[in-house]
Amino acid sequence: MEIKNPSSPPLFLADNLALDFINSEYGTGDDRHDCFDDDRSVIDWLQTAGLVPKGTVAPPELLGEARQLRDAARAVVHAAMKSSEADLTVINRMLETGRPETRLEWDQDTQRYRVDVRSVADSPAGLLWPVANALVKLLTDDKFEYVRQCEAHNCILLFHDLSKSHRRRWCSMATCGNRMKVAAFRNRKSS
Template identity: 50%
Template sequence: MSEHNIEETAPRLVGDNLALDFINTEYGLGPLHREVLSSDQSVVDWLRIVGALPVEPERVPRGLLALARELRASARALVEARRVGRWADPAVVNQVLARGQRPAELRWDASAKDFRIERQAGALDASGLLLPVAEALARLLVDVDPTLVRQCEGHNCTLLFQDITKSHRRRWCSMAVCGNRMKVAAFRTRRHAG
């Protein structure tokens, strides 16, 4: 894969929320459409990049890409439905939440002289690897004001973000990219009008 292709499918981590960054692994319209999740390994790589890989898998589980894309489609539908106060089917998210659980055990850490929770690593299946994303989505849907989940106002930008600014007036996925483009376009419009 060329360096150019890597850049074209690089994750856009602008959502300020793990679930939204996961939804944003597919973005852009028409010829600008990008897909970050292209293989089972790419899903593991994305989880590693965002710090959500529960454990380093002994092997990449088969079917991870298919489940990740199904979870992403469900996540997008759930977020969009909640933003307008409608119901959407949470079956895929619930499947990952139920199947992704790993047994935990309370253990004494002698070096730290304190207790810690240790999850059994084992061979994780696809649901186990995607559990942090499903948990983040559940927290987003339950705990975050839906008016603070927005789509970038940039022309043809499909990225979602959680507005965590103090004033709650964030409009763009990135001020450096979409925000700057919109300000330049507005300046040109004003200049040609005057």
């Protein structure tokens, strides 16, 4: 399988942060694109997702940690879809070492108490913690049963089917849905 750099921005079509993170590697068959090719590209993805502000500096090893988390997340989602167990070591490590510090503080200006949450933005785990946390919420939610893999031939993308009827079949109607409908039409015409 050849992994190429994407010529387009990352895909955000899964209706779930953790699934969009998994989908940062996409494509069909052997034609795969990886949105993460260096530490900066991971920061760019996190910015696009609204998880870090512009100007965030990438800590060393962010690329490796992001790819490890993505692979572990993909494995656990596929295992959960089959009601089977997966290795949770990477995910639990991210949850533990990246957990934001939460403190109760007195705000002198407003004369009230407030919650101050500080992430560990200088570490890969601190930056990736929101993704790991979103994964935990997805896996333990009653609506996990609506996580689907695109039905298009060779497409690896996952999505959370939050449609009213829960009958969504493709990652995107504009790409895979259209491609599959055209293929079905051609098959009907040739028969």
